[in-house]
Amino acid sequence: MPENSQQEQPRRRQARGERRIAQLLEAAASVFCTTGYTAASTNAIAREAGVSPGTLYQFFPNKEAIAIELGDRLMHEMRETYGEALAPVDPTTPLEEAVGAAVDRFIAFNCDHPVFFALMHGPDIPGRIAEEHDALHATLVSRIEALLASLLPDAPPADVSRTAHVCLGMYKAGLELVLAHEGAERDAYTREIKNVLIRYLEPLVGDRLGTREDTGAATTRTP
Amino acid sequence: MPENSQQEQPRRRQARGERRIAQLLEAAASVFCTTGYTAASTNAIAREAGVSPGTLYQFFPNKEAIAIELGDRLMHEMRETYGEALAPVDPTTPLEEAVGAAVDRFIAFNCDHPVFFALMHGPDIPGRIAEEHDALHATLVSRIEALLASLLPDAPPADVSRTAHVCLGMYKAGLELVLAHEGAERDAYTREIKNVLIRYLEPLVGDRLGTREDTGAATTRTP
């Protein structure tokens, strides 16, 4: 066997094909959003895209590949949009600013791409997407850990890691609440999730950074 | 038609039948826990219980009825175990105690009955269970709202309601973290979720109740 074992050349595509792929992915995003991954049928995706099931399988080898391609494009767009903006956290940034900026960015992305949440948090996602989600999750946790460690050099690593996991968990729960509302209420929930995180972290780093002085935004009601 | 339109008398059962029902529900709980509701096949439940599919359908009209009966029994046990202990909240109780006790109770119940979480938070649950979940959710939210309103009589109802929803959302996310760990780590996460809630609520009610004096448990590390 002189050539290609396990290989599969990506097949020559015409512009029409690329358009179909984008069309199918858009339809898949819509169907995944409304029914979740497992309940979404490939025939329904094809119907939503206005093509036949056979056409769908011209471009994707199976159902999982659709979700994977969609996930990859979302991940790529996420990295492209926010780039390394979420990589290095300047330890001199006030806590409120750092938390607020990070929350705003991720919430904005999820509001723009609701399928991202559906794919990442469905309990029935295919293995490959779960891996990507775990990788993203681990990346975010270690970013938070690094930030916390720089603020609390004396804290045991186990505590830092636990705190980071709690922060991410609270953020995710808040994201769900935010996505469930719209307009002004959505903004109000966004503020609340920031408050949760800031007040949770404040006692840990409050004696190290001046986050208490007179920012005046820590309490939203009864002003 | 003098009798029974739409009615269905619950059919006379023998002791053997009641035992089979309990056996089937136990098997269903196990299967639902590991695969979720939708992915759980009735044949798998019957196999797990050591009976034939036909026997299963002797006692349950369809798959949804199994989940509903399981949900009803869990709800009943929940009310029986905690009774009205979660109904009236004495407004003079310190915030930390009230939050800590409520969190401990619900976490204990969920640790004892992991299928409860699987049934209530699966995205693919049948309509009836979703209704029960929504009812429980609404009940808990209004309990929290009542407590908050008694502490903050001047706050706008919309803010109180939002804060209650945030509390419950944070608790649920914390529950997921707690269930994902065991032993000492599980206890540590339990403390963290209490901290999240207490610190989130403290600034709102801190000037009304003395929760700040010297309980000394608000911070777990770097003592």
Add this chain to the structure above:
DNA sequence: CCAGAATGCGAGCGACCGCTCGCGTTTGTC
């Protein structure tokens, strides 16, 4: 003891779903 109800079985029905296959149409290349 016996009639009838309750219990138990498991092959299999109908529906759906992921996916294929054969064949016709469009597009790019020389």
Add this chain to the structure above:
DNA sequence: GACAAACGCGAGCGGTCGCTCGCATTCTGG
């Protein structure tokens, strides 16, 4: 214009799943 490759179709294959049906077995009341 000719040829091959990419595109497009939709009936239908194989498989799973929820659920049924006919029949055998066990229990209960009289």
